[in-house]
Amino acid sequence: AQSVSQHNHHVILSEAASLELGCNYSYGGTVNLFWYVQYPGQHLQLLLKYFSGDPLVKGIKGFEAEFIKSKFSFNLRKPSVQWSDTAEYFCAASSASKIIFGSGTRLSIRP
């Protein structure tokens, strides 16, 4: 069955620390991958996406993600987090007509 796994449920970092959030997917065939962010009280917004080509994808607000096909992973990174990055982050995968999300990672940033 298709699935997306995010193993970090809650991550707490200090400002300026580096961030890496894990995402693994289980899909047969071609898959497109996404990271979305949800700020408190808001709906999801797209951070970045991978369809094909360069496996290192850059998104908005300094975020990037690397697609590693052999590991079925699409981890999200940011070199230096800010307090305003406090949010919930969701990895998603689409194949054919279905788009499936991971369970999310809550990121808390200490000022």
Added chain:
Amino acid sequence: NAGVTQTPKFRVLKTGQSMTLLCAQDMNHEYMYWYRQDPGMGLRLIHYSVGEGTTAKGEVPDGYNVSRLKKQNFLLGLESAAPSQTSVYFCASPTSTGELFFGEGSRLTVL
């Protein structure tokens, strides 16, 4: 503002009551999705539609029905609401590049 509109935004039901959530999009998109969001579980796909007159089951379809009589509207129905259906419901529609546009969410409480 163009995009995805959900109504109602808040609703309280008693167990056994029925209701319908309406999702309307004005972007002429073919695909539309209904998700529910619960703490620690991310977004789970309830039902989706790949075009007018079509519907398909997602990850958690039990207890819900949907209809897509018009391309711009995707209705989610609860025939007999249960407390387990207390959740925030999001409608979403993808662009041709796969980015999901979300509605603002509908918070449903079943007592």
